[in-house]
Amino acid sequence: MLKDFFGKKKKYATIPSEQSKLDIPEGLMKKCTNCHKIYYRKEMNKNNNVCPNCDYHHPLTAWERIYSILDEGTFTEWDSDLTSTNPLEFPGYEEKIAKDRDKTGLNESVVTGKGSIDGQPAAFTVMDAGFRMGSMGSAVGEKIARAIERANDASLPFIIFTASGGARMQEGVLSLMQMAKTSVAVKRFSEAGGLMISVMTHPTTGGVSASFASIGDYNIAEPGALIGFAGQRIIEQTINEKLPDDFQTAEFLLNHGQLDKVVHRHEMKPLLTTLLSIHRKGGENV
Template identity: 85%
Template sequence: MLKDFFGKKRKYATIPSEQSKLDIPEGLMKKCTNCRKIYYRKEMNKNFNVCPNCDYHHPLTAWERIEYLFDEGTFEEWDKQLTSTNPLQFPGYEEKIEKDRQKTGLNEGVVTGKGLIDGQMIACSVMDSSFRMGSMGSAMGEKIARAIENANEHSLPFIIFTASGGARMQEGVLSLMQMAKTSVAVKRFSEAGGLMISMMTHPTTGGVSASFASIGDYNFAEPGALIGFAGRRIIEQTINEDLPEDFQTAEFLLKHGQLDKVVHRHEMKTLLATLFAMHQKGGGIS
């Protein structure tokens, strides 16, 4: 099916002239950041925000991902009102948080809840890089920990979609403490027999990659996702060596045994539904 789809001849929008630009509604068209093809936004949305030409996986908001993944009308959000404060009185932090709230419609950079995937009830956390670059602060850590605890309490499998630039600098050591809090929640969940799937998307870096993102029972990633702790330039300067061109990509990590699979967005729902059903039949999750 996927082969047939990409084998078809696709129609792309032509670059409009200066005069015709006046007649084009704002937001109708979009350019792929990878291959630079111009296409109609609604066509991209139908393709799960994957470029039909080069297969580049464009970022998704938390709610776009939930809409694509969960059965229609089944998702129930948890802890919607939980949001960041300014514990260190960092100058301008509250204003930046408020600006991101207005821009994204979110109170924090992660949406948590439960819903049906192919008829199976699943708990989840979905990070959104459009809110403070998905950076992890106290509120985010608390929401993720609560979601894992809810999954444990109700014997639900748990999936997390990560998209983050790392710990949130404006909260200092309090943000770093979330690495331990979320990892302990995962450990307790695992000891109780829970199933956790981590799906790393672009980018998953810093403290997020070094904590809950990397300790699932299954660790997956989307094609081309940047995954790593420190930045490429810092590592090269530290070891005084040039790194491979594909270093810190999902494909590089898979090749070196740090991922179980690189999963195309078109295949994601089917794969997850299959895994959840398999573990239910095996008695791991009731």
């Protein structure tokens, strides 16, 4: 039985017997994918989906991320009805999109809007890897570009949490075009004096890592996040060299100057609060 999971003596739920499994509601327990300890799901949720045993950062949905960072009741969503079409008539694509809509409750793999962090307003964008692995198609790129432009118009800082497998292959070159579109939007935002904070979570790969995710004023990441363009095996086969085991992890990128900081999930909101305070225009909320 799980007792005082945050106390000095951490106890973990034991694996239930076949008989006791019949009495446990489905979805009550959650197993850490890293250390394989078993917890009550509600207790893991209270810990922001971070394993209390090994500190592994389990994925958060877009809305879980929003609730964990933004002040309660301050979030206003933008472009919630914007979603993908099937411009190339890729077989089965529309059915897969519909399935992910039902599974996640989202229309696309990104949620954009504005809210406050400890009373400080910001444009806030979150990608959700549960929807088509967070892949970037035309609608995703359009939503992100629009969010950056709205942040610019309102003189708001722009914060984005990325989680993506890269460009969405079912949309072909239209998907790849989003790399340029979002990067141009960031460039214009930067030239206008805007503040962009990019937080890369596991995984941030492909065209997303090679575009807007890596060009913030601050580029930070969660512990253990996979960040990179091509896969490690592809790179090894291309250069005929064995790469380090921690290659493309957040910690590896930090050690090689490609990140500003690796931040624990429990410390994320205080850090964002500090950064927003430092850059607040004229010392006042905008």
